[in-house]
Amino acid sequence: MKIKDLDKYTNAEKILLAEELWESVSKEKLELSDAMKQELDRRISLVEEDKTEFYTWEDVKNTLKKSRNA
Structure with missing residues (x-):
């Protein structure tokens, strides 16, 4: 779906x-x-039990770039 004339709106209006x-x-x-x-529920439990690793968006992008170049 494409919204027509979206450029005519200010960022605040968007x-x-x-x-x-x-x-x-x-x-x-x-x-x-x-x-x-x-x-x-399983994922929430893993977070609560500190059994989950979190990654920044930069980490994810870098990993994807490395795997693409491999």
Whole structure:
């Protein structure tokens, strides 16, 4: 989907539009399957038990660049 004439809006207007779009989506009840709920619970447990590593966006980009060049 492409929004026509998006360039005619200021950055502030674009941010307001993005906020309105997010509000309209976030109010809907999103349904999760049991498998999705179990996976989310598993991941939360790993974080709470300090068994998860976190990476910065820079780390991820560098790793991708290295693997592309290999």
